[in-house]
Amino acid sequence: MADHLSKINSPADLKKLDVAELNELAQEIRDYIINNVSVTGGHLAPSLGVVELTLALHHVFNSPVDKFIWDVGHQAYAHKIITGRRDQFPQNRQMGGISGFPNRSESPHDAFGTGHASTSISAGYGMVCARDLAADDYHVISVIGDGSMSGGLAFEGLNNAGASKRSFIVVLNDNKMSISPNVGALSKYLAYFITDPRMNRLKAQLMDFAGKLPQGERITRSWGRLENSIKAMLAPGMFFEQLGFRYIGPLDGHNTEDLINIFNKVKGLKGPILVHILSQKGKGYQPAEQNATQFHGIGSFDKHSGKTNGTSAHPSYTSVFGKTAVKLAEKHKSLVTITAAMTDGVGLTEFAAKYPQRFFDVGIAEGHAVTFAAGLAAQGYRPVVAIYSTFLQRGYDQIIHDAALQKLPIIFAVDRAGLVGDDGPTHHGCFDLAYLRNVPGITIFVPSDENELQHMLHTAVQWRQGPIVIRYPRGTGVGVHMDEEFKTLEPGKGEVARTGSDGAILTLGPVFWEAMAAAQLLEESGISLTVVNMRSLKPLDTGLLADLSERFGKIMTIEEGTVVGGFGSSVLENYSQMDGEIPKVKCLGLPDCFIEQGKRSKLLQKVGLDVEGIVLQARNFFAAQSNSDTRKLKLKDAVKPQDVRHHRQYKDAQGVGGSPGFSKVDRKSGTDRPGVR
Helix, strand or coil: CCCCHHCCCCCCHHHCCCCCHHHHHHHHHHHHHHHHHHHHCCCHHHCCCCCHHHHHHHHHHHCCCCCCEECCCCHHHHCCCCHHCCHHHHHHCCCCCCCCCCCCCCCCCCCCCCHHHHHHEEEEEEEEHHHHHCCCCEEEEEEEECCHCCCCHHHHHHHHHHHHCCEEEEEEECCCCCCCCCCCCHHHHHHHHHHHHHHHHHHHHHHHHHHHCHHHHHHHHEEEEEHHHHHHHHHHHHHHHHCCEEEEEEECCCCHHHHHHHHHHHCCCCCCCEEEEEEECCEEEEEEHHHHCCCCCCCCEECCCCCCCCCCCCCCCHHHHHHHHHHHHHHHEEEEECCCCCCCCCCCCCHHHHHHHHEEEECCCCHHHHHHHHHHHHHCEEEEEEEEEEHHHHHHHHHHHHHHCCCCCCCCEEEECCCCCHHHHHEECCCHHHHHHHHCCEEEEECCCCHHHHHHHHHHHCCCCCCCEEECCCEEEECCCCCCCCCCCCCCCEEECCCCCEEEEEEEECCHHHHHHHHHHHHHHCEEEEEEEEEEEEEEHHHHHHHHHHCEEEEEEEEECCCCCCCCHHHHHHHCCCCCCEEEEEEEEEECCCCCCCHHHHHHHHHHCHHEEEEEHHHHHHHHCCCCCCCCHHHHHHHHHHHCCCCCCCCCCCCCCCCCCEECCCCCCEEEHHHHH
């Protein structure tokens, strides 16, 4: 087999290859991507679907002088490999390695950083105007998928750019997929004339007739060209033409020669141009072709069988949410669920199959999802809006204006909260606690484990006092006992899981278990700490906070969210309003910066939110409060974070994540009484 890839150090090297060699290179790149992603995980299917397109673009245009903007950017692996990052690609999405998305600080070939959908046209048009203002001369090419076209921002950009008459190239990569199969009128419109049965019946009849005539082969070839011309005239072209774009296509996105020829012609045209290509997500790797959703973003897997590596004995938070939603829907006929093109990602596949009339996938349109839910809630339904933390940012105005201001009882299931790992800063759910807690009338629950998650969702369905948020992380739960019967939890009521005499640690979310392990280790060095699972951020348990302030001079808060304006800030604000002496508060959380990609465990260690990090910071903070021995702990022999997450220390827990042997503060008497948190 030819070895072209080892000689490609920049896009300039592509220009030395002919079409046959480029096709050989395409196969090499596919193999290279599959080999590496099978080890590191990543966005496999999207990148496999655009290899020929990537080669054709770089063969014709001149990056980095010409600017490429890859919408979302999860399809940019081939782009990265041929722009000088081939040898770094084995460290893709790893701590200290290259990003899984285009990143301006990483390479001059990454003209714009991406990670969220539908941004490429607006950003590209901004670059077009910057070029024209500077009287410069280069091409701007935005590559956007048909899934991203369901986002309103894409149409805002198209509308503005089309009316301008400025030279700008948009490539619409149409694979009928975003992550889950595309939904909505636009997707159907793009596919209609390509798959219309009348067109296909007519084609079959004419092909059969032509085959019986002299020169039949030549006639069938001519019909193919005529068919494409008719489609281009009648189908999506008219839509984009009305927006001011010259429409070209649809084209075979895997025909390198045709793509190069078309882009060479487009290169010389003026004004806004949209090139429509048809591609296959997962192209060249059978498991990804057959299940593009599974291989959209995947962990490590066996490249021969396509089977993922490693499974946990514990259910994920996402799956617990999905199964709980199905159970609740059986009793609550008004319950409906909404997702923004992430049916599988947010755990609603089973719900969609069992209650198809009560499930809504609105496409990549988070703002619309929130206001759509508001409309349903205004008519008496109980919408559950399941969106990743980082994507919910896009619906913030709607949360305030359409949900909270009208006190509508919408349930927001905020998945992937906290550090998500390999996808990096565009996908970490760092900010939701801070940007949600300042919304008047909103209630915010944060479960410490998967059992509390199901109880909180049950509680939320009964809530009628405005929007309610349930925020939970990516990945598997801690392995607690799952109650068969749902329990109603009161917002604003925390639980004391461990009592001590030297200070208190207040936790929000699953970091509770790291805090429990840290407290056990600190006890061995003579520092005795109370540990509290606060359960809700808004409202706070102000009564419990007042009791703790009377008992302790020092309190530490821990959250897996930004320390700027989050849980710790809320505790500080509460104490600032109290009369008399207040405790000294130290806030642990995610630092005020964008956090790189990497394995979640390593990132938690880096920011000091693993067990050892909490121990070290707590020892320094509480040591002066205690007269006990503060000798250095032998952390290498201590309880490990995974032991806590898997509940090896507290495996007998019953109830709502309760742990036998711990005490619970009686807030009326100030004394300890047996019980569970």
